[in-house]
Amino acid sequence: xxxxxxxxxxxxxxxxxxxxxxxxxxxxxxxxxxxxxxxxxxxxxxxxxxxxxxxxxxxxxxxxxxxxxxxxxxxxxxxxxxxxxxxxxxxxxxxxxxxxxxxxxxxxxxxxxxxxxxxxxxxxxxxxxxxxxxxxxxxxxxxxxxxxxxxxxxxxxxxxxxxxxxxxxx
Numbered sequence: 769x770x771x772x773x774x775x776x777x778x779x780x781x782x783x784x785x786x787x788x789x790x791x792x793x794x795x796x797x798x799x800x801x802x803x804x805x806x807x808x809x810x811x812x813x814x815x816x817x818x819x820x821x822x823x824x825x826x827x828x829x830x831x832x833x834x835x836x837x838x839x840x841x842x843x844x845x846x847x848x849x850x851x852x853x854x855x856x857x858x859x860x861x862x863x864x865x866x867x868x869x870x871x872x873x874x875x876x877x878x879x880x881x882x883x884x885x886x887x888x889x890x891x892x893x894x895x896x897x898x899x900x901x902x903x904x905x906x907x908x909x910x911x912x913x914x915x916x917x918x919x920x921x922x923x924x925x926x927x928x929x930x931x932x933x934x935x936x937x938x
Contacts, residue, residue, distance in 0.1 A: 784810040786885050792823055793868035800868045811889050817896045837890045844886040854879055
């Protein structure tokens with residue numbers, strides 16, 4: 769199971785594809801309210817080639833959210849209705865889950881670039897072993913996949929539902 773779902777040791781060996789300072793927000797009614805803690809959003813591809821969208825408390829170092837994202841299942845976008853700060857929304861296409869974040873970097877010059885990169889990495893993940901990725905597939909499975917680009921392509925384009933069917937958990 770560690771091969772399929774990753775583990776903390778494997779996470780420490782890989783490099784984040786993207787990271788930026790952001791706080792979490794909580795939805796109460798039809799309003800969002802900021803969590804005042806200093807936070808960090810980062811995206812990484814684990815050794816099992818799955819994409820992770822994570823939020824970490826920068827003060828304690830605790831990772832509170834580690835979401836496995838399947839290709840073409842999310843949209844990360846600016847929320848123009850918020851006029852008191854720079855708020856972004858991560859919404860899932862396969863469910864009603866929504867996560868709100870507020871940018872903590874004083875400068876807004878990287879907001880649009882980070883938004884584009886979040887969508888690109890999560891919806892079009894790097895191929896295993898490519899230069900955009902920090903990880904590789906371990907063990908004999910990795911050796912099998914490295915020699916079979918068709919299988920690599922198939923697995924990288926599967927939806928969450930198709931992946932769960934492959935595992936027999938539908």
